[in-house]
Amino acid sequence: MIQITIPLNMLGMVYREIRQSLIDMAEMFALLDQPPEVSDRPGAPPLRVRDGHVRFESVEFGYDPVRPILKGISFEVPPGHTVALVGASGAGKSTIGRLLFRFYDVSAGSVSIDGQDLRDVTQASLHDAIGIVPQDTVLFNDTLYYNIAYGREDATRADVEDAARAARLHDFIASLPDGYDTQVGERGLKLSGGEKQRVGIARTLLKNPPIVLLDEATSALDTQTERDIQDSLRAMSAGRTVITIAHRLSTVVDADTILVMEDGRVIERGSHDALLARDGQYARLWTRQAREAA
Ligand code: ATP
Numbered sequence: 001m002i003q004i005t006i007p008l009n010m011l012g013m014v015y016r017e018i019r020q021s022l023i024d025m026a027e028m029f030a031l032l033d034q035p036p037e038v039s040d041r042p043g044a045p046p047l048r049v050r051d052g053h054v055r056f057e058s059v060e061f062g063y064d065p066v067r068p069i070l071k072g073i074s075f076e077v078p079p080g081h082t083v084a085l086v087g088a089s090g091a092g093k094s095t096i097g098r099l100l101f102r103f104y105d106v107s108a109g110s111v112s113i114d115g116q117d118l119r120d121v122t123q124a125s126l127h128d129a130i131g132i133v134p135q136d137t138v139l140f141n142d143t144l145y146y147n148i149a150y151g152r153e154d155a156t157r158a159d160v161e162d163a164a165r166a167a168r169l170h171d172f173i174a175s176l177p178d179g180y181d182t183q184v185g186e187r188g189l190k191l192s193g194g195e196k197q198r199v200g201i202a203r204t205l206l207k208n209p210p211i212v213l214l215d216e217a218t219s220a221l222d223t224q225t226e227r228d229i230q231d232s233l234r235a236m237s238a239g240r241t242v243i244t245i246a247h248r249l250s251t252v253v254d255a256d257t258i259l260v261m262e263d264g265r266v267i268e269r270g271s272h273d274a275l276l277a278r279d280g281q282y283a284r285l286w287t288r289q290a291r292e293a294a
Helices: 002-032 093-100 123-129 144-149 157-166 170-174 193-207 223-237 249-254 272-278 281-293
Strands: 054-061 070-077 082-087 108-113 130-133 211-215 241-245 257-262 265-270
Touching: 054 093, 070 082, 070 093, 070 108, 070 241, 070 257, 070 265, 082 093, 082 249, 093 211, 093 241, 123 130, 130 193, 144 157, 144 193, 157 170, 157 193, 157 223, 193 223, 211 223, 223 249, 249 281, 257 272, 257 281, 265 272, 265 281, 272 281
Parallel strands: 082 241, 082 257, 130 211, 211 241
Antiparallel strands: 054 070, 054 108, 257 265
């Protein structure tokens, strides 16, 4: 009997581990959605990032050739600048993120970083250069320390704490009885959406990539959490090229340029003030969200 129950118990554990990792994978690919469909060109060199200048030039793309999704998208993100993508669900914002990560190749036009077409460099080097902060940061069933340090294998304790500090997470962690050794994830402490996103930001700060793709969480946050997130996003954006898929207009206000998307096209672009003054689609979005928030 014992011989049977032990393996069954173990099987249960293994099953739970596998299920958890499948959940992790599913969350991880929520932004990326699908495994890569592209491969490296033979002999492709690594991407050399000088200052992180991102350029989309007349990009056309469809997941299915008969259904175009992006219909001639052109924009650039100069080094150190933040561009925010806003627009209705299905407008193509996440698709732009997936093309930057080269999960798919464009059907016309090009995407380049510092003048190098993404199709001409290795994917590994491209993925090293871009940090992703997903909508819902995946937490491993491990300690908070592990979950942050995951951003960089050779990180020291001081590096991890510095990243947590910059992500406005350190004080919260220090207030927990087990501090950085607190277990999180399915079988540990449940973190709020805002805390989870800050773990994602701390990881990215630790990885220290020149380019960041931020898929902002849609969930409504209370004022203090929103302020903490904004502070940690500001720390992460300093000196980096950032593309934000924006859902909350508070992030957008800080962006150097806002691209308003509709049905695979950019219909308005400019700073928050310029777009408000224009009194077009963005101004309408802004008024609606401000009213909803009130
Ligand atoms: P949201 O704000 O809801 O995330 P979005 O602006 O990011 O929307 P995308 O996710 O880029 O929009 O989707 C643009 C269009 O592409 C949608 O019509 C969507 O149905 C389609 N689409 C997205 N991913 C896939 C996919 N993997 N295969 C086929 N079509 C897809």
